[in-house]
Amino acid sequence: MQSTLDIKCKVSYTKNAKHALQRGGVLKSKIKELRKERRISQADLAYAVGTTRQTITSIETGKYTASLVLAYKIAKYFDKTIEEVFDFSDVEEF
Amino acid sequence: MEKYKKKLKTRILFMSLAIIFAVILLIFNSMKMVEAGDEETFSSGFIDGFQSGLLAALVGIFCVFIINYLIVMKDERKLRLLYNRENDERRKQIKLKSGGNVVLINSIIIIFAGIVAGYFNEIVFFSLIGCALFQLLVSAVIKMYLFQTH
Known part of the structure; x- marks a missing residue:
C-alpha cells in the first residue's frame, strides 16, 4: 500500500501538469511571489536552477509548464515542496 | 563544467578545420572566377558568387563562434550561462x-x-x-x- 502511494505522489506532478496543458495550458505558480519575498531576480533564479531567464518568465506567466525535474529544483531552491510552489487547485482530480 | 569545456574545445577544433576547408574552397572558387573572366554567363557568375558568399559567411560565423567560446571558457559565470542556455x-x-x-x-x-x-x-x-x-x-x-x- 505504501509503495502505491509513493508512486502516486511521484507521478502526480507530471499528470497534473499534463492535465493543465490539455485544458488550455495554464499551471499557476507562486514563483513570482516567492522571488519578490526573497528579492531574487529571474536571472538569479534561472542561474541557480540551471535554466534561462526566459523560461522562468514563461513559467511565471503560465505559458510554459516546467518539467518534474525543473519544478523540483525550483521548489528546492525556495526550500518548499512542489505543491507549495505550483498551484494545482484549478486542476481536476484524476 | 569540465566536461562542457572539453565539448567546447572539440567544437572549436571542428570549426577551425571547417574554416580551413572553406578558405581553401574560397581560394579555388576565386581563382576559377578570375580565370573565367568575361566568358562567364550571368547564371554561372551568380552560382560562383553564391558559393563564395556562402563560404565567406560560413567562415565569418564560425570565427564569431570560436571567439565567443574562447571568451566564455575564461569566465566561469559566462560558461555556466551558456551551459544553461544550451541545456x-x-x-x-x-x-x-x-x-x-x-x-x-x-x-x-x-x-x-x-x-x-x-x-x-x-x-x-x-x-x-x-x-x-x-x-x-x-x-x-x-x-x-x-x-x-x-
Whole structure:
C-alpha cells in the first residue's frame, strides 16, 4: 500500500501538469511571489536552477509548464515542496 | 563544467578545420572566377558568387563562434550561462517541435549538395538551394511562433 502511494505522489506532478496543458495550458505558480519575498531576480533564479531567464518568465506567466525535474529544483531552491510552489487547485482530480 | 569545456574545445577544433576547408574552397572558387573572366554567363557568375558568399559567411560565423567560446571558457559565470542556455528544457522542447537538428542537418547537406551540383548543372543548384532555404525558413517561423507562445 505504501509503495502505491509513493508512486502516486511521484507521478502526480507530471499528470497534473499534463492535465493543465490539455485544458488550455495554464499551471499557476507562486514563483513570482516567492522571488519578490526573497528579492531574487529571474536571472538569479534561472542561474541557480540551471535554466534561462526566459523560461522562468514563461513559467511565471503560465505559458510554459516546467518539467518534474525543473519544478523540483525550483521548489528546492525556495526550500518548499512542489505543491507549495505550483498551484494545482484549478486542476481536476484524476 | 569540465566536461562542457572539453565539448567546447572539440567544437572549436571542428570549426577551425571547417574554416580551413572553406578558405581553401574560397581560394579555388576565386581563382576559377578570375580565370573565367568575361566568358562567364550571368547564371554561372551568380552560382560562383553564391558559393563564395556562402563560404565567406560560413567562415565569418564560425570565427564569431570560436571567439565567443574562447571568451566564455575564461569566465566561469559566462560558461555556466551558456551551459544553461544550451541545456534549457524549454529551448530544447521548442527546438524539437520546430524540427530540431534534423532540419538543420538536412539543410546543410542539401546546401552542400547544391554547391557541388552547381559545378555541373545550374537547375539542380537552384532547386536544392531553394529547397534548403524554404526548409530553414519554415523551421525558423515555427520556432519564432513557439518562442512567443511557450
